[in-house]
Amino acid sequence: MPYEQNGVEHHSSLLLPSLQDLELDWLRNLTSFVPQNYIVKAPSLKSVKANVCSKVINFPIQQANNQLELTLKETGLSAFKELLCNTKDLVLHNIGDHKNLVPDLVDLEHLDGLTSISINKWSSGECLVDASQIMMNFKCNGQPPKCFLQNLKILRVVDCEKISEIFRIDDGIESNARYLPNLKFVEIRECPSLEYFFPHTSIGGFSHLEEIKLVGLRTLKSIVGENNFLEAPTLKILYIRGCSAFTNFTFHKEFKKCVFLKELFFSMEDTGSEDVNLCDMVNTQLRQKSPDFEYVTLGNFEQLFQLQGGNIISSLEKMELFNVIRLQDIWKGPIHVATNLRELRVRHCNNLTDIFPVMFIPHLPQLSILNIASCENLKQIIGNDDILASSSSSQGPQLEMKMVFPQLKKIELENLSKLESFNPVGYHLEIPCLHSLDIKKCSKMITSFSADYLTLTVHAKTDQASQLNDISPSREDIIWERRRPTLLPQYKEAKEISPFQ
Template sequence: MNLKSLHGTLRISHLENMLDAEDARKANLNGKKNLDALVMKWEFAHDDLQEAGIAIDVLDMLQPWTTVKELSIDGYVGVKFPTWFGHPSFSNMVLLRIENCRKCTSLPAIGQLPSLKDLVLVGMAGVRSVGPEFFGEGCSKPFQSLETLHFENMQEWHEWIPCGLEYEEFPHLRELFIFECPKLQGKFPLHLPSLENLSVCKCEQLVISIPSLPMLHELEIVGCKEVLNESMVELSSLHSIVFSIPDLKSLTEEFILGLTKVKNLTINDCKELTSLCPDTLMSLVTLDIRLCPSLNNISLTSTLRTLKIDGCSALKSLPMSNCMCLKYATIQKCNSLTFISRGQLPPALKGLYIYNCENLQFVADEGEASSPSLLMNEENFNCNNNNNASHLELLEIRDCPSLKRLSSKGNLPTMLKHLEIWRCLELTSLSSIDQLPASLKYLSVRFCPKLESIVDKLQINVSLEQLRLVYCKKLKSLPEGLHKLCHLNEINIRGCSSLVSFPDGGLLPTSLRKVLIEDCEKLEALPNCMHKLTSLQQLSIWECPSIISFPEGYPTNLRVLSLTGVDICKQLFMWGLHRLTSLTDLSIYGGFPELQSFPEEDEEGNLMMTLPTSLTTLEIAKFPNIGFLSSKGFQNLTALEELWIFYCPKLASLPEGLPPSLLKLRIYECPLLKQHCKKGKGREWFKIAHIPRVEIDWSQSLSYLEMQLLNEMNQTVSKDTFFNTRSFIADDRSGRMLKFNGLAWLFLSVPKGSSLLYKEEFEKMNKKHQITSEM
């Protein structure tokens, strides 16, 4: 085979197996003049001087033709590079990668390559100094074309010796990256006129003195010893800064004055930083401050649009009132913050997110001028009392255990549309004035065990569309006027164990599309006239043992229906399931000891009830005495795609002629049916052999959606904890919170239809391990 005309890229691996340089010479790489790229790799390195000597000779003989454009050397075990390496005759070379050449003590004279644009040096563990030999002895203009220079994981690199002012090094360098060089000290080249991106990370001994870099756009310094910023330097093009320097105490006024065009500033893990005053950065748009526990003084510029503060435990005030352009602010783990006054809320602010502020007591409060938590003045109060009030639209508060109410002396922000509160254990009410903003569309309060009331009465002009109240144990009543809210489309009430009845005679607005009422043990009756809710599509009545009747029937446009409880299910069967002609999803948690079949048949085999033919998903559970599923009851379910059967211990027979549309069958804790449905053996197997997915007593695992929800809550829960608890989940995907032996809070979700199974499993585990859903 003639390889002289070889084009493109040639990769040569396992060069450690080449023990004779003569074999390398025979490869005749120098004669392959059409190669564009050459990759050479040694896979294993040994502390063998003979092997190192062979490697030098082998690499010398593998010299490519001078027209090669890209060259990559990985794992080379020689102590030096051959003389051809970096020779200026390689005038077409634009990319050079040298990686994991751990025995080399110096770099080759790469600076003489006239067309080199990208240089990557990684894992050069033996190199202690980068100096004249790197630039090329006697070369007055090294690296004339270089645009990107990347140093990484050079564990012994101590110093970089620049050429000096008389040399014009790196005139076109645009990007300089230095990562994981823990012993590096000294200076960088001072004259980098074209540099646009400088990133220095994990160089623990390096003290950086930032030179004037007029073209620099992005600056990142992370994990270095110190940054010297005493004087003003030319950084007129700089747009983005990231500093993460544990010993950084301040950014000097002189340094900040040179940052006239900075738009994004990130300060992270600067443990000694006590003061930050970027108020002169008149182009600043985004400010992100994290893990600065000593920071106690901050002033903000009026141009700021996005603010994030996380882990600044000494910060007592948020002087945002002069941030006239601020739209979104996130405040997290600021434990010295006790309340945020309305005078601190900028007029343009649309979204405010507050998480894990342990001592926060009030938000959007009028405040007191003497409070150490505020930077308040008369102008702020005047601004608040006039038309320049906050336009806050979204307020989300989570895990603030000292929060008592949102406002102690006034209304909530008048433009508020979205209000969400999670796990605020001392919250008793939303505001001292009994009124919600007319603009409010979404209200969700979850796991606030002391909340007694939202408001007493809702005004007719309130725009509320979704109301969610989850595990508010002391909530005794819902606000009056609920039935007058013409925009309300969802009510979700779960775990409100003190709730007894609905207000206004139990009426609900006809605009409702979704009603979920679960785990409300004292709730005595459902709202009246529910059969008139012609827009209602989803209804779930779950674990409400005091509700024993549903006398007026169901809205016939329902698409999803989930019910538990013998009495309420009996009434549904008597009323007539078949009347729900649009129903696609039906979940029945039974408990009927008298039922022998489902659907029920009389002694002569006639159906006592008919299922809607529109069903696509059917879930039945806990029918202790049913022995078979009626063939007549299933023969018209031509759209059925999923069938779920749980906890039917005497069920032994499936219906004849299950519909061909059925795609998934799940059976759990039905021991007789499990025996009869053994693949290829059981007497019922022939009935289900055509179904694409059959799962019987399947094992559970933590799903992707569950992990998403855990991340959302910033909780860390091991899979072992999950498997030990085998936690139950709600079927509307919003989940439940459980506590397992005081170890961890779980907030999990599984696909729709699993709620019956998980509820039953929870009850079992509760007896064994004292799991509780109490706060």
């Protein structure tokens, strides 16, 4: 039948009532799924996959539900724009026909069904959502929308060379809008032009955000611009690696509220300039906000955790720090709660002089793995404080303070040229569950380790006298396993010990 008759466009319907899965694979000359004047009704359709169908320009399929999984690889996006209104999970691979996803396709409100977006190798993409244009052109009841992509939970963007912002937002228009209110997972990898996730912080908080992974973003400055504060009270995993221009990230949480952070990995590789003034400004603003405020500062800060009781790290289970060049203190401030930290790895953090404050040790009942390597200025694993001096003056110089790592199973110390001690002079450390002790290239180490052959508890002591002994045997490499306790000297009962824990 003719496409137009008497100036009126006519369509015929093709009903495919039971079609659930449709896959088009390597159809290089396919231009249309049906003739141009046909509309396909597929009310049961759940999945559409098109792989290497680059010439498709007409794909008029209608469906009744909003649960579609749409996957396009090396296939034009324009022909499938009608399906986006019903798409739940969107996967795009090697798409090159749009600069952004939203304005060129459908009205903003039609994307509310999306729960996951995964984009890989988007050659022409500059931003996922150009909200500056959308907010200007799209209004609901005469007003800009108060939120968009309100059901999106998962966002992945990988290997997109031209993307400079995930969301392009125009100042002054977006202040009352909420962006991605239900977002849970974000993964951005190998996008060399990306500077910010959001250009500024007026987007509001992410009340459901649980995991952030940022990898290989060499121009990324921060997740959000301006003061870089991120409201993410349910954040569990934070992973940042290979972001050489990263200046700072601040995740803060009120002291009296529950915090869920469980894993933290942060690496600053080949970092260049340092924006010290911005760091100082962020720290000052946070300190002024509230005395009961705790926060994590990643980037070129001198402190990592700013504590007012320790609640922000109480759930932390695993942490790895690599090449954090300005870091001088991992923990700063008082702590009053037991932590859940099980694994700690620190490498190439050359401004650190110690890992733990001595008063922090009773709050590490779950620590199981400790791996410290190649920190050139590290002098102590457990830093000293004034508690021993005060106790010695009141109770006599013979008193020792006892510390216990009740669950510590593995210690690895390597290439620490200035490391002098594991624990301070006058402290007696007990490690009852230790399975392996591996100390290599720590030539100045004066702490002596011994094993009780009956209980298999490992003891560590640092004597003042050994500091004057240039031929201390403890400077040799130590490779010890629990099944061979005689590799360490037999522990001999000390004099009087005051329990520290």
